[in-house]
Amino acid sequence: xxxxxxxxxxxxxxxxxxxxxxxxxxxxxxxxxxxxxxxxxxxxxxxxxxxxxxxxxxxxxxxxxxxxxxxxxxxxxxxxxxxxxxxxxxxxxxxxxxxxxxxxx
Numbered sequence: 001x002x003x004x005x006x007x008x009x010x011x012x013x014x015x016x017x018x019x020x021x022x023x024x025x026x027x028x029x030x031x032x033x034x035x036x037x038x039x040x041x042x043x044x045x046x047x048x049x050x051x052x053x054x055x056x057x058x059x060x061x062x063x064x065x066x067x068x069x070x071x072x073x074x075x076x077x078x079x080x081x082x083x084x085x086x087x088x089x090x091x092x093x094x095x096x097x098x099x100x101x102x103x104x105x
Contacts, residue, residue: 010041020044 012020020040027035051057 017037020037024035024037024040027040048057
């Protein structure tokens with residue numbers, strides 16, 4: 001079934017993961033077979049890919065892409081501000097203007 005496998009790290013909100021676990025439990029009860037979280041996530045991804053023209057999926061993808069852009073922008077902005085703060089003094093942090101202090105005396 002899975003001749004060509006690839007591993008993926010998937011980071012999900014807790015609510016989504018909980019919903020998938022509930023679905024796995026229901027499927028286990030209904031099918032009287034063990035259904036893992038991995039099976040449920042694979043099925044959801046496969047079914048979602050079959051519905052590529054679905055407006056709800058497109059809207060969800062757009063919302064997630066915008067959220068990632070917003071987070072990256074905030075991180076990038078924070079990194080720039082930190083760099084500017086470090087460069088304001090004109091000399092690297094931790095160095096004293098007194099040369100004897102630099103040598104540990």
